[in-house]
Amino acid sequence: MYALALQLYQLLRPEDAFFSRRHRSQVQVHRLLSLLGPVLLLVHGAAHRAAALSHYDLLWFRLVLAGGLLLLFSASLVSASVRRRYVEASWGVLYLVMAWTVTLAALNQFSGEYSLSVLFVYALFGGIVILGADSMAPVLSFLATGFVLLGAGVWAAPARETSPLVLGSGMADVALFEAVAHWWGLSMRNSLKTQRDELRRSRDQQRQMIEQLPMEMAVFDTEARFQYVNERAVGDPAVREQLIGLTNEGYCRRHDLDVALGRRRDESIREVVETKSINRLRETIETDEGPRHYLRIHVPITDPDGTVRKVVGGGLDITERKERERDLRARQEKIEALYEATKQLLRAGSQEEVSDRIHWVLKEVFDYPFAHTGFLEDGLIVPERTEAASGLSLPMPEARPPQENMVAGQALRSGEAVVSETIQSLADSIDYGDLRSAASVPIGGHGAIVVGKADETTYRQFNLHLLELLGGYAALVLDRLRREAALRDAKEAAEEASRLKSTMLANMSHEIRTPLTSIIGFSETIEEEADLLEATPADANPSTLSRFAHLIGKNGRRLLDTLDGVLNLSRLEAGQMDLAAERIPLDELAKGLVDELHPQAEEAGVHCEVEKTPRPVVARVDRGGMQIALRNLISNAIKYTQEGGRVRVRSHRAGDAAVVEVEDTGIGMDADTVEHVFEPFRQASEGLNREYEGTGLGLSVTKQVIEKMNGDIEVDTEEDAGTCVRLRLPRAAPEADAGSSPGDEQ
Secondary structure (H helix, E strand, C coil): CHHHHHHHHHHHCCCCCCCCHHHHHHHHHHHHHHHHHHHHHHHHHHHHHHHCCCCCCCHHHHHHHHHHHHHHHHHHHHCHHHHHCHHHHHHHHHHHHHHHHHHHHHHCCCCHHHHHHHHHHHHHHHHHHHHHCCCCHHHHHHHHHHHHHHHHHHHHCCCCCCCHHHHHHHHHHHHHHHHHHHHHHHHHHHHHHHHHHHHHHHHHHHHHHHHCCCCEEEEECCCCEEEEECCCCCCCHHHHHHHCCCEHHHHHHHCCCCHHHHHHHHHHHHHHHHHCCCEEEEEEEEECCEEEEEEEEEEEEECCCCCEEEEEEEEEECHHHHHHHHHHHHHHHHHHHHHHHHHHHCCCCCHHHHHHHHHHHHHHHHCCCEEEEEEEECCEEEEEEEEECCCCCCCCCCCECCCCCCHHHHHHHHCCCEEECCHHHCCCCCCCCCCCEEEEEECCCCEEEEEEECCCCCCCHHHHHHHHHHHHHHHHHHHHHHHHHHHHHHHHHHHHHHHHHHHHHHHHHHHHHHHHHHHHHHHHHHHHHHHHHHHCCCCCCHHHHHHHHHHHHHHHHHHHHHHHHHHHHHHHHHCCCCCCCEEEEHHHHHHHHHHHCHHHHHHHCCEEEECCCCCCCEEEECHHHHHHHHHHHHHHHHHCCCCCCEEEEEEEEECCEEEEEEEECCCCCCHHHHCCCCCCCCCCCCCCCCCCCCCCCHHHHHHHHHHHCCCEEEEEEECCCEEEEEEEEEECCCCCCCCCCCCCCC
């Protein structure tokens, strides 16, 4: 809107230097009216037509008048002679429009609407003539012509709805008011001219003195109007001339400057006049080079009787001092903000919260266009959070080793702030986008903070010290978080160990008490049967003795298995189980163990078999350790397979590994259970009322034995669909002795 108004002003402003300032102002006003006139004529005619007031309002005549005004305006743009007579030519159009308005009123019998139009046009056009008249003659001429036109219209009108006396008295009132107003305006203009001449003489008297002062100086009257301004304050003579006679506020309004600033200066000057004392005013002015700060001093100049006649104003540029004060204040604010932020930072509960607090400080306290935090993880500086100002193109950072030459790596290695005033000078392959300079500070040994700008520049040492302080606080928080995490892990491990201990005690109690109770009970029964056999042989049942003896053996073996599992786990964890690697055919070992566990499988109703292989698969393992591992796996598979199910053991080669698999069609496991199945004392069911017997040590012992033999163990399982446990072991190299043949192993 401001730009449009400025263009219109430039279009209307006469450029002829030989015209007086008043004439240029008059031409400017009348040219603006020439543009507004066609609009008003057409709108007025449209309103009449819409109201159906007249059949005599000819549109073509209104168009001719509007075109004449626009033609006059266009001619003034290219012809200096037209501009010289522009005001008088405009008056001619006003006379013509006045005549047309009276004619329309006469043709329409001076109805109320048209009589009102005559009075309105008469008053409005009289005021327009006053704007361009330097004497009474043009105004009186127009007012008299209006009366003549009205008289002719009244005489020619066939009928009159409005009384000529009323209409004439109204025009007489308008004429009298405008004539008196113009006379008063001319008197005021002459009075102002006289005052201006006096001010000019006073200014000339003071000019020489003020021009010698090495500061901005101005002289004001008691109404805060400029009387003189020295060249140091305003270098342009034309601007200095425009200032004379204006107040600071008036000048600011005229030139679209800060009106509030001008008003404050005027108030300071008037206060000096009232109090007769020196006044000081601080102000800030925006310039192309940035804000400038001034100290304005207003001093009263009094007569011998103490009356203030003038006020002298001086201006001192205190920008440098203000900048020093602002810099000191900014430092204090940064320190206070950092102090408040660190209080929040110290309460952070995670690495992400630490990064969030750091970025809040970087944005609120420093306001860098680029900010980044990265933390050291697995030997790499991993980006945690990156923020860039709008419009700044920057690829997202990637995880990189701290040994690279990037600023974050340098800061992390050196333990102090690192600045790269020209980011392109870094010998690395990183795409920095619009980033041109960067600085980084370490976060202890945890990571680094990086800030950057889109231009090659220096970084203030004070800010770097504050960033180092921020990084130090963040390092303290991360150290605390890591200690807390370690304590939590230790606590969880202790709680888990306590839970497993309780589980172990419950399982061991069950696994020991149950077979012992059975052994004692069956032995007592056997003792009773033996007594009965001795006393009354006919009543004794020898088959009962055999069955109970079998049960005593079974429970004894169960008790022995329990003790073997505990002992094996203890020996493994203590490192006391010696495992000697030798060549072991896996299929033969598996066949022997399946035969050994056949009674368990037969009792459970499970078919257990070893799949035949075309050639032996030989592993380099310890025989005892391999027997423990395979026995546990096959026994588990039988135990967790329902009646009618199958257990298969097979072996094969896979590259340099010998693989043996134990697959069953049993109950399987879910994914969560698989994660903990190799932990000691873990079972599908736990407690005294568990569904399956055992200590929960088998798979734990198996895993440790296999890993001690440089193998690994995998589990493929699905709940209610079965389980396959796969052992990968070091494959034995083929033997080249007399006791082997080329087809001995696969």
